[in-house]
Amino acid sequence: GQNIDQPTEMTATEGAIVQINCTYQTSGFNGLFWYQQHAGEAPTFLSYNVLDGLEEKGRFSSFLSRSKGYSYLLLKELQMKDSASYLCAVRDASGDSNYQLIWGAGTKLIIKP
Amino acid sequence: DSGVTQTPKHLITATGQRVTLRCSPRSGDLSVYWYQQSLDQGLQFLIQYYNGEERAKGNILERFSAQQFPDLHSELNLSSLELGDSALYFCASSELAGGGETQYFGPGTRLLVL
Numbered sequence: 001g002q003n004i005d006q007p008t009e010m011t012a013t014e015g016a017i018v019q020i021n022c023t024y025q026t027s028g029f030n031g032l033f034w035y036q037q038h039a040g041e042a043p044t045f046l047s048y049n050v051l052d053g054l055e056e057k058g059r060f061s062s063f064l065s066r067s068k069g070y071s072y073l074l075l076k077e078l079q080m081k082d083s084a085s086y087l088c089a090v091r092d093a094s095g096d097s098n099y100q101l102i103w104g105a106g107t108k109l110i111i112k113p
Numbered sequence: 114d115s116g117v118t119q120t121p122k123h124l125i126t127a128t129g130q131r132v133t134l135r136c137s138p139r140s141g142d143l144s145v146y147w148y149q150q151s152l153d154q155g156l157q158f159l160i161q162y163y164n165g166e167e168r169a170k171g172n173i174l175e176r177f178s179a180q181q182f183p184d185l186h187s188e189l190n191l192s193s194l195e196l197g198d199s200a201l202y203f204c205a206s207s208e209l210a211g212g213g214e215t216q217y218f219g220p221g222t223r224l225l226v227l
Contacts, residue, residue, distance in 0.1 A: 033215070045217065087156065103156045
C-alpha cells in the first residue's frame, strides 16, 4: 500500500531550529517533495530530493534516506512567517500510478515569539 | 505568484446546483491537476490532464468532471452539489506529463455550498 506519515502539529520558538519528519511506504519511489502552505493559500514548492542526502536551500534543508523511507525538513533561524503547514509528497513510480504524487496530510508548524 | 490563475476566487451556491471552476496554467505548462482541500484536511488529488487528454484520475466523484481545452486552460465542473463539497479547490500545472514533476499551484477557488 501507499502511506505517508507526518506529525499533525509542531510548535517551535522564533529563532530556533525545527525538524519536521516524514516517513513513507510506497510500492515504487521516484522522488520526494516538500511544500509550504499558509492557511487558506496555495502550496508553494520548497524542495525536491531523489537521491539520499541533504539538500540545503538557505534557511531550509531537506534530507532523504530511501532505504529507511524517511525524509525530514529542517528549518533554521525560525521566523514568525514560517508558521504554516508543511506538506510531504512522494512521487509514486509503481504500476499504473503515472508517477502521481502521494500527499501527506501536512504538519502544522506554530512559531511562538 | 506562481503564474497559475484560477477564477473565481470565491463561490457561494446552494445544494443541488452546478458550478464551473476555471484554471489557466503557467505559460508553457501542458499538464493541469485539480485538487480538493476540505477544512484542515490534506490535499486530495482529483484529476490530471495533459495536453487536452485525461492522464490520471484520483478520488474524483462521478458528479465532478473536468476538461482541458486546446488553449490548455481547464475547467472543473461540480454538479448536484452537497454541503460536503464545500472546500478549497486548487489547480496546479507542470511542464510535462509526469505527475511527479514539480507542480505550481494557483491561488484556489473557495467554494461554499449552503
